Amino acid sequence: MSLRSGTQKAAALMLALNDDIASALFARMHEDEIRDLSGAMATLGNVSSEEVEALCAEFVGTIGQTGNIKGSWETTERMLLKTLPRERVTQIMEEIRGPAGRTMWDKLGNVNEAVLANYLKNEYPQTVAVVLTKVKPDHAARVLALLPETTAMEVVMRMLRMETVQKEALDGVERTLKAEFMSNLARAQRRDSHEMMAEIFNNLDRNAETRILAALEERSRDAAERIRALMFTFDDLLRVSPAGIPVLLRAVPKDKLALALKGASEPLRDLFLTNMSERAGKLLKDDIAGLGPVRLRDVDEAQAMVVLAAKELSAQGQISMNEDRDEEMIG
CATH class of the missing domain: 1.10.220.30 (Flagellar motor switch protein FliG, alpha-alpha superhelical domain)
Incomplete structure (x- = not known):
């Protein structure tokens, strides 16, 4: 179907997002917004991949093209008071001011x-x-x-x-x-909008990510470069410290790791294999070889799972990341 209204576009974007990100966005919405958006999602019907990619490009481009604005607690509260009761506004402002x-x-x-x-x-x-x-x-x-x-x-x-x-x-x-x-x-x-978009891009499949970033680059090279710099990709696992690899190995299911490494560069495969016992490394190699031809989408999903595990372990302080990327090692 053709996406005309803003609500339809928002509904399509929510359906295209990773479930965890979509849930986090819903958690920040008002009940009326959730009801309207849910209704649009339920009645949206089929939306082609081309329309979804065009929508994502439009959304990213809009963020990248936004002019200078200045927000404050006072202006936000004043705008809310135009549509909501004072008691509700007070509650909202208290919620956004702190934990x-x-x-x-x-x-x-x-x-x-x-x-x-x-x-x-x-x-x-x-x-x-x-x-x-x-x-x-x-x-x-x-x-x-x-x-x-x-x-x-x-x-x-x-x-x-x-x-x-x-x-x-x-x-x-x-x-x-x-x-x-x-x-x-x-x-x-408060999160920077480019950080938010980098997290969304991390959850796109490889083809969609490449196309949308290329489209964004034509409209706003600065925004595309900032987002690309903030993205955490599977190749960035080369930055995990040697002591962190065994921790990551324990957190990732073996079948998902084999699938993720099926499409990985040799340096990345070696990074994992050299941190395994000889027997475990041989079993992993056999698992990778035994997979045969696999869909790129399946590899992308497996790599995204490994990246998510690495980010969570890093946030918990269980693994550390080297700050500098080794560009020459990324294949």
Whole structure:
């Protein structure tokens, strides 16, 4: 069918995305948006691959061509107030300013302890003591352990001597946290649009990725280059440190690894084989040889699974990536 309305285009784009990415996008939408988009998806019918690729190119091109804009909390809140009740706007603004939670202290409980400790180490010990009495004990313990020793001891002594905190003092700490820490944290967590598109491109099959990037390059070379630089491809596994390869091997099913390496360069195959026992390496070679002709789409999907596993392990700190790419090794 021909995609005419914006809702139809959005529906087609959602259906073309990886399920995990589509689910993450749905989670950020309002109930009305989800209902409208779901209805369009259910009634969309068949959309040709050419139309999908053209839609993706249009979407990427639009992002790349966007002129300078300036957003702020104030302008966002003002626009929301034109269409939504004040209570709903207040709730939305609180949600986007920081981690989830009904109260400020709930929100702090969802902040990574290293991030919270890094902020609190520059605050007065009395303020830190108040904060740590308001969050859950296990979270407070992790934060306390990351504070400088002299600061931690001062905070502990103040917590031991602390009586009921006056409401005015508590309100003052809460206002400071809202104005400084939570708003800065939310700004730091906002994603660049090029990063978002790089993640989407990582989930496209090889042919679609090549075509859409080529089309984008014609319209905005800068945007295409930024996205390409941010993308994590199967060849980027050459940047995994030697100690990380055995960890990655344990996280990937053997049949998927064999399929992924079927279409890999020799350096990439060697990277995995040299980190396996002689017997395991021989079995993997036999598995690869035994696959026979395979569809490019199946290889792409297997490689995407290995890349996703590597990214998750890297985010968890279980493997590390070398910063510089070895361009000559990529086949």
